[in-house]
Amino acid sequence: xxxxxxxxxxxxxxxxxxxxxxxxxxxxxxxxxxxxxxxxxxxxxxxxxxxxxxxxxxxxxxxxxxxxxxxxxxxxxxxxxxxxxxxxxxxxxxxxxxxxxxxxxxxxxxxxxxxxxxxxxxxxxxxxxxxxxxxxxxxxxxxxxxxxxxxxxxxxxx
Numbered sequence: 001x002x003x004x005x006x007x008x009x010x011x012x013x014x015x016x017x018x019x020x021x022x023x024x025x026x027x028x029x030x031x032x033x034x035x036x037x038x039x040x041x042x043x044x045x046x047x048x049x050x051x052x053x054x055x056x057x058x059x060x061x062x063x064x065x066x067x068x069x070x071x072x073x074x075x076x077x078x079x080x081x082x083x084x085x086x087x088x089x090x091x092x093x094x095x096x097x098x099x100x101x102x103x104x105x106x107x108x109x110x111x112x113x114x115x116x117x118x119x120x121x122x123x124x125x126x127x128x129x130x131x132x133x134x135x136x137x138x139x140x141x142x143x144x145x146x147x148x149x150x151x152x153x154x155x156x157x158x
Contacts, residue, residue, distance in 0.1 A: 018081050018082055019039060019042075022034070022039060022042045023039065026038070042082055042083075043082055043083040043084065043085055044080065044082050044083070044084045044085070045084075045085050045086075045087050046071050046074075046075055046084060046085070046086050046087065047087045047089065047108055047111070047113065048067065048068040048071045048072070048086070048087075048088060048089070049068045049088075049089055049090070049091065049101070049104060049105065049108070049126070049130070050068055050088035050089055050090035050091075051066045051067075051068040051069065051090075051126075052066065052068060052069045052072065053065050053066050053069060065121075067118075067119035067120075067127060068088075070119065071086070072086060072088075089104055089107070089108050090104070091103070091104040092104065101126050101129075102129060105126065105129055105130040105133050106133050108130070108133070109130070109133035109134045109136065109137045109139065110133075110137060112137065112139065113134070113139050114139075114140075115139070115140055115141070115142065116130075116131065116134035116135075116139045116140065116141040116142070117141070117142055117144060118130060118131035118134075118141055118142070118143045118144065119144050119146065120143055120144070120145055120146070121145070121146035121147070122146075131143060
């Protein structure tokens with residue numbers, strides 16, 4: 001078996017592998033390597049619809065029913081190899097009424113992304129629609145169904 005090399009990504013730490021991936025992606029897109037500053041400024045932006053469920057008054061816990069809420073919890077965890085920044089897009093009900101979620105999802109997809117992750121429970125109309133908009137905009141998507149994910153406990157924080 002040949003020795004691992006930096007170019008293969010084998011034998012690298014998670015952070016080193018992510019930096020190598022960033023450099024490869026940059027070169028593929030721009031045709032030249034990024035500067036040290038550009039590598040240092042690399043970040044992951046997590047875009048979501050800002051649906052954070054209300055705390056259950058009886059238990060004091062926030063139910064883990066919303067992909068947006070789960071994304072926020074993951075961002076706040078803070079042990080990421082790259083800086084992570086949330087980009088929240090709440091639906092504008094006062095402006096669009098019942099269409100607000102669909103309008104918001106369409107606008108988020110038009111912003112573009114490197115990857116769309118759809119966390120879908122029981123064919124949720126919102127998440128399913130967001131996934132459809134992403135695909136229409138040419139964003140590669142991956143669907144993760146709640147029933148296929150490991151169980152999570154409710155959250156005490158927001």
